[in-house]
Amino acid sequence: MRALLARELTLALRAGGGAPQGLVFFLIVVLLVPFGIGPAPDRLAGVAPGTLWIAALLSCLMTLDRLFQTDFEDGSLDALALSPLPMEAVVALKALAHWLTTGLPLTLIAPLLAVTLNLPASAYPWLVAGLLIGTPALSMIGTIGAALTLGLRRGGLLTGVLTLPLYIPTLIFGARSAIAAADGQDPVPALALSAALTLAIAAATPFATARILAIQLR
Amino acid sequence: MPDLGTYAGAVLGAYGISFALLGGLVALTLLRAARAKKALAAAEARNGGIPND
Amino acid sequence: MRLSGRVLPVLSALAAVSLAAGLVWGFFFTPDDYQQGSTVKIIYLHVPAALMAINAWIMMLVASLIWFIRRHHVSALAARAAAPVGATFTLVALATGAIWGQPMWGTWWAWDPRLTSFLILFVFYLGYIALWEAVEDSEKAADLTAALCMVGSVFALLSRYAVLFWNQGLHQGASLSLDKEENVADVFYQPLLLSIAGFVLLFVVLVLIRTRTEIRLRRAAALDQRGTARA
Numbered sequence: 001m002r003a004l005l006a007r008e009l010t011l012a013l014r015a016g017g018g019a020p021q022g023l024v025f026f027l028i029v030v031l032l033v034p035f036g037i038g039p040a041p042d043r044l045a046g047v048a049p050g051t052l053w054i055a056a057l058l059s060c061l062m063t064l065d066r067l068f069q070t071d072f073e074d075g076s077l078d079a080l081a082l083s084p085l086p087m088e089a090v091v092a093l094k095a096l097a098h099w100l101t102t103g104l105p106l107t108l109i110a111p112l113l114a115v116t117l118n119l120p121a122s123a124y125p126w127l128v129a130g131l132l133i134g135t136p137a138l139s140m141i142g143t144i145g146a147a148l149t150l151g152l153r154r155g156g157l158l159t160g161v162l163t164l165p166l167y168i169p170t171l172i173f174g175a176r177s178a179i180a181a182a183d184g185q186d187p188v189p190a191l192a193l194s195a196a197l198t199l200a201i202a203a204a205t206p207f208a209t210a211r212i213l214a215i216q217l218r
Numbered sequence: 219m220p221d222l223g224t225y226a227g228a229v230l231g232a233y234g235i236s237f238a239l240l241g242g243l244v245a246l247t248l249l250r251a252a253r254a255k256k257a258l259a260a261a262e263a264r265n266g267g268i269p270n271d
Numbered sequence: 272m273r274l275s276g277r278v279l280p281v282l283s284a285l286a287a288v289s290l291a292a293g294l295v296w297g298f299f300f301t302p303d304d305y306q307q308g309s310t311v312k313i314i315y316l317h318v319p320a321a322l323m324a325i326n327a328w329i330m331m332l333v334a335s336l337i338w339f340i341r342r343h344h345v346s347a348l349a350a351r352a353a354a355p356v357g358a359t360f361t362l363v364a365l366a367t368g369a370i371w372g373q374p375m376w377g378t379w380w381a382w383d384p385r386l387t388s389f390l391i392l393f394v395f396y397l398g399y400i401a402l403w404e405a406v407e408d409s410e411k412a413a414d415l416t417a418a419l420c421m422v423g424s425v426f427a428l429l430s431r432y433a434v435l436f437w438n439q440g441l442h443q444g445a446s447l448s449l450d451k452e453e454n455v456a457d458v459f460y461q462p463l464l465l466s467i468a469g470f471v472l473l474f475v476v477l478v479l480i481r482t483r484t485e486i487r488l489r490r491a492a493a494l495d496q497r498g499t500a501r502a
Binding site: 223224225226228229231232233235236239240242243244247248250251254255257258260261262264265 | 294298303308309310312313316317320355356359362363366367370371373374473477480481483484485487488490491492494495497498
């Protein structure tokens, strides 16, 4: 199990593995927002949590293809399916590796980018906590979308069409907590709901994804 | 024709758009059904299958 | 196939009659509402379409479950057949709602929980249809879309409650419920029921026709495949 996790991490971090690009993509999306809505600091402050969340969603989405696609093409996925490790565990490990290389680094640089967007100081801890709690769910849900579109010739766009709607609940609760903190409201309820949602998703998705992968490998 | 008052445009618009959408759906459904029927008949003729239904 | 062929004309006729009767009754022979004026007539399209938009998804979910458990091919094709119908009903509900909202709420669109949920539902329909189109192997497509339908149902429900948490709405409560207090008045109620019956029948008829189409197409493809295998 640890070997598989290590393999996933080295593959992701290796040049061309996609993890650094995911982070750069995150940076660029955030950079584009002030061009789209203007440089006024108070206006940027209002949209800062939403911007960072949407950027996080998109960079999660952009890196989904490396979850299963190459393993599916070179046959490693078949080997993993035959290994004594249950497919559910493989999915969970892959999602974990995806989060460690996408969601976690992006959570760590989010406060820096939030400075450029003039996010009120009171919201920082909640933004980071929200991303820390919410992004694992994004990786987990992503395995569903990636598994469904595995092996399709023009799968990239379809992955987005199928995955992004599934991100809605996570986005709502995650962004809400930072927005509430910025507005001087109580950010705890949204964060608690977000945590509950992530736990439920983390518990259920490996089974769904493993089932879908079984269909794909049949 | 009932007197629709100030909202005539809204009411008629809603009915118009709904009929257009539903009519379009029905038309497409029937068109596809006819095409499938023809395609199946052609396939049966090609392959000498026994038509059932 | 044979049974559906026999009941189809009857059902089509019933659908046409009840739909026409409900809408004509509602459009020509009901009074204006004291608050909404004549825009209340939009209810005969809006409420049935919205109701069936949700029921169509539920029917797809049931059909997907049947396919998953019993591997009954017709049920997978019925789920596929229902999706565009459900998507169109969702669009009708959204469009009529927007047209009604403009004079009544003073805006075409508001990010109200009900409206937002319907937009989300519409997106789910589109994704489901897109996945059917994208996967070439028909058996695999049926399996994958069934899985998507089940996952999507859970997330659609989650989104529904998340959206409620996110924003309080403008939209009024249920037009139809067992709780009479909340209901619309009787004059509007009876033609509404009739047009709901019409929409239900229209849905059944369309799904039957589309399912038969899918069966025929698949049979034609199978025949051709066998033909080329033999040749």
